Amino acid sequence: MRPPMLTARALVKRFGTAPALDGVDFHAAPGESVAVTGPSGSGKSTLLHCLAGIMRPDDGEVRLFDERIDSLSERRRSHLRRTRFAFLFQFGQLLPELPAEENVALPLMLDGRSRRDSLEPARAELRRLGLEGKEQRRPGELSGGEAQRVALARALVVRPAVVFADEPTGALDRATGDQVMGVLLDTVAELDAALVVVTHDPRIAARCTRTIEIRDGRLSGAPRTGDGFDGFAGTAPAGPAPDSAGRFGHEPVAEVWR
Amino acid sequence: MTELAWRLTRLGGRRALLSTGLTALAVAVATLLLQFAVAGNFAFAERADRTSWREPVAAETDASAIIATAADHFGGATVTRVDLAALTDDAPVPPGLDAFPAPGEVWLSPAAADLLDGAPAADFLARYGDAHVAGELGEAALAHPNELVAVVGRDDDDPAMTTDRYNADAVSPRAFDAYTGGTPDTVYGFYQILMALAAVLMAVPAAVFGAAAARLTVSRRDERLAALRLIGATPAQVVRLTLIETTLAAAAGSLVGTVAWLLSTPLFALIPIDGGRWYVADLWAGAPWTAAVAVAVPVLVAVSALIGLRSVVISPLGVARRVKPKGLKTIRVVVFAVLAFAFMVGSQAMGGSMVAVAVMLVLFGGTLAAVNLVGPWIVQRLGKVLARTARTPARLLAARRLAEDPRSAWRAVSGVAIAGFIAGSVAMFPMVITDTDVQETETIAAMVPADDAEALAADLTAALGAGAEVAVVESSGFLTADDGAAVIEATAAGADLESVRSTMTAVLPGDPPEREIDSSIMSNRLIGSVRTGVTVVLAVVFATAAVSAAISAIGSVLDRRQTYRLLHLAGTPQQVLDRARRQETVLPLAFIGGASILTGMILTFPVIGAMGFDASGLLILTATVALGVTAVIAAGSLSRPLLRSAMLDVSPRPD
Numbered sequence: 001m002r003p004p005m006l007t008a009r010a011l012v013k014r015f016g017t018a019p020a021l022d023g024v025d026f027h028a029a030p031g032e033s034v035a036v037t038g039p040s041g042s043g044k045s046t047l048l049h050c051l052a053g054i055m056r057p058d059d060g061e062v063r064l065f066d067e068r069i070d071s072l073s074e075r076r077r078s079h080l081r082r083t084r085f086a087f088l089f090q091f092g093q094l095l096p097e098l099p100a101e102e103n104v105a106l107p108l109m110l111d112g113r114s115r116r117d118s119l120e121p122a123r124a125e126l127r128r129l130g131l132e133g134k135e136q137r138r139p140g141e142l143s144g145g146e147a148q149r150v151a152l153a154r155a156l157v158v159r160p161a162v163v164f165a166d167e168p169t170g171a172l173d174r175a176t177g178d179q180v181m182g183v184l185l186d187t188v189a190e191l192d193a194a195l196v197v198v199t200h201d202p203r204i205a206a207r208c209t210r211t212i213e214i215r216d217g218r219l220s221g222a223p224r225t226g227d228g229f230d231g232f233a234g235t236a237p238a239g240p241a242p243d244s245a246g247r248f249g250h251e252p253v254a255e256v257w258r
Numbered sequence: 259m260t261e262l263a264w265r266l267t268r269l270g271g272r273r274a275l276l277s278t279g280l281t282a283l284a285v286a287v288a289t290l291l292l293q294f295a296v297a298g299n300f301a302f303a304e305r306a307d308r309t310s311w312r313e314p315v316a317a318e319t320d321a322s323a324i325i326a327t328a329a330d331h332f333g334g335a336t337v338t339r340v341d342l343a344a345l346t347d348d349a350p351v352p353p354g355l356d357a358f359p360a361p362g363e364v365w366l367s368p369a370a371a372d373l374l375d376g377a378p379a380a381d382f383l384a385r386y387g388d389a390h391v392a393g394e395l396g397e398a399a400l401a402h403p404n405e406l407v408a409v410v411g412r413d414d415d416d417p418a419m420t421t422d423r424y425n426a427d428a429v430s431p432r433a434f435d436a437y438t439g440g441t442p443d444t445v446y447g448f449y450q451i452l453m454a455l456a457a458v459l460m461a462v463p464a465a466v467f468g469a470a471a472a473r474l475t476v477s478r479r480d481e482r483l484a485a486l487r488l489i490g491a492t493p494a495q496v497v498r499l500t501l502i503e504t505t506l507a508a509a510a511g512s513l514v515g516t517v518a519w520l521l522s523t524p525l526f527a528l529i530p531i532d533g534g535r536w537y538v539a540d541l542w543a544g545a546p547w548t549a550a551v552a553v554a555v556p557v558l559v560a561v562s563a564l565i566g567l568r569s570v571v572i573s574p575l576g577v578a579r580r581v582k583p584k585g586l587k588t589i590r591v592v593v594f595a596v597l598a599f600a601f602m603v604g605s606q607a608m609g610g611s612m613v614a615v616a617v618m619l620v621l622f623g624g625t626l627a628a629v630n631l632v633g634p635w636i637v638q639r640l641g642k643v644l645a646r647t648a649r650t651p652a653r654l655l656a657a658r659r660l661a662e663d664p665r666s667a668w669r670a671v672s673g674v675a676i677a678g679f680i681a682g683s684v685a686m687f688p689m690v691i692t693d694t695d696v697q698e699t700e701t702i703a704a705m706v707p708a709d710d711a712e713a714l715a716a717d718l719t720a721a722l723g724a725g726a727e728v729a730v731v732e733s734s735g736f737l738t739a740d741d742g743a744a745v746i747e748a749t750a751a752g753a754d755l756e757s758v759r760s761t762m763t764a765v766l767p768g769d770p771p772e773r774e775i776d777s778s779i780m781s782n783r784l785i786g787s788v789r790t791g792v793t794v795v796l797a798v799v800f801a802t803a804a805v806s807a808a809i810s811a812i813g814s815v816l817d818r819r820q821t822y823r824l825l826h827l828a829g830t831p832q833q834v835l836d837r838a839r840r841q842e843t844v845l846p847l848a849f850i851g852g853a854s855i856l857t858g859m860i861l862t863f864p865v866i867g868a869m870g871f872d873a874s875g876l877l878i879l880t881a882t883v884a885l886g887v888t889a890v891i892a893a894g895s896l897s898r899p900l901l902r903s904a905m906l907d908v909s910p911r912p913d
Contacts, residue, residue: 078830081829083829093824093825094821095655096662096821097659097662098655106654107829109650109651110651110829110831110834114649115648115649115654
């Protein structure tokens, strides 16, 4: 097991007085895929938002490699999300007025690449995902699975370090969902990126390398972190050994290693 | 059904209320402006009616009084004089007076009284012989509160009551028995045509905007309507639900707009036309018309909503999905071209009859409405061209949006396009206001019957003494003697102008003497009125444009809030989206605004070529463009906070 690149410690996030996250630890290594499961309203999406630098946790910290990202300015976090992270949602993330290839090229253009330089990798990515010949179609002219593959192409075209997915197959039928999930897992492995996927679907979770479950803002079965947990001091880059009962030993119930 | 529609609106949450509220607001603004456009026409008719007593029907027999009119001048102002002489004891009392004026009585309008306050009798009152001010004219006698009128009572054998007027606008002495059925001042016929034109210019954009606002909310309801269809509502039920909802909003808006209009009439009444503001009552078009507009607006909105709903009804599932934008058909261009051509040919060939004018007005309105057909087509072309050449993501987004939804982009700029067209066509008309100040030496002249000319000249020389030089001539300035007439002119120092004029008016019956420049007072007033009118029309059109730009910007954010949110999550900076949204307005604005100004200029160029160039027109044009662009951009930026909140909305599943 390689050292994790995305780590979080003792995350707390409250909406009003109700805690959505109540002390959650997290880590993901390159090539690893982590499924986040749990009942509705348990705080899965909040965890995802905190990990991805969309929300600032009220307490705790998030690091990408060595850099602490939860305390960055909104501007820096936007930049980070655009360049190092990628997102895949249930539906609706494609701009309806742009053809597929421009949707995919958009993140590259946003980063200052010329249109031509952006379209080339975009087309290549679409081809790789089996969408050759559909570059000029608009999202409305694509099937659900095709649209989701376009969204996937857009997520991957920036060569992200971490891909965040929130119910990526929620709007697809089983066969199409499996297919999209397969492509997602393959590509993440190929890119040596990490994947964090929020899902209700045990079949999806089963295909990930690891599953954590969240209940009431905590890792299922885990005590509140912060007591007995020594944090990342000193040895953080070294990371935990997967088979040891070491620092992640307090979440064995939630963590299922495959 | 109505109850269900109401519950759906009320329980639809803040967003449903917001979009319903937007419809109501848009309709309110459109109604207010429509009420103004309609009322304006009646206001001119009211004014005209109140001038009709000054030219009553001549009585062949049993006349009880004699009336004559003239245009007196005082300084740079024209005072309408009405001479009255009773023939019998039961001479009809003119409107606005307490009694028939006795000989030697002068009744002044309030404005005239103010003007003459402090002027020596020799400068004005002496014109009417041994006269004194007997009273003030009431509203019923006056076209507007600022009108300058003097009603002079005379003996029936006074030369002023027997001498014919040469001036075409004056009424020669005529015996009459009653004021009813008289002829209104001819100038108001002209104003009424201009007002009808202005009404079309203001009403078409306002109506189009009101109708478009309805469709705006209909499209936002697409999702919910499709959901209703899916749970088994019949198309008819869905249509009825939406129609009820939209019509309720429109009815509320129409009511608010009408009340706002009634409350704000005193402000509109301040607009000076033909030398004065309005009696507030003139702007109340009368209950039937006000009510008709208030009812017509929701009906129009409902019809528009019905048209907008067609696609929803045909395909309940299709509306949730996006397909390639339908290319707008070229037939739009053809319709516009045919109408515009018909209008241009018509305006060359038509005569001045009322029917012809009405046909032209309809054609004009049709052409204007057809601009709304060709506009989206142009926007779509523009979007396609720009999308091909776009380099930055903001430009690409803007261009694709233009090609995808040219109608909503057009809604935002159509008002400015129409304003630009008006400004372009009017701007270059030379509107020179002539200086009517008193000069060092002034020559005044009047036309008299040729046979009496020498005798009158001699009388005048005796009356004026050494202060002025009197001559009988063929022509003086613009005044050239008719057949059987001669012109008497007097030259005097400018300081003595009014006293010389008074003496001359008293000695010479018939038309009062005038300076050459006095004939410009009337045209100055007309030009001033046209200018005011153009400014008002432009202001109204801009108000429409700005409100419609603001509403479509808010609507487009609401429509795309999900995408905006996800773009933000993926790290898209808000500046890029703001820039894209701004370009989405500014690009077609620059292109179409420029084109419409140019079209306006080209259309009127043949007329103007002969009249010379006027810098003030250029000023109006520049101000128009600057104001319009600023207003639309500012209105668009009103939705920025909304975009921000939509983007930053990180609730896991927004509605």
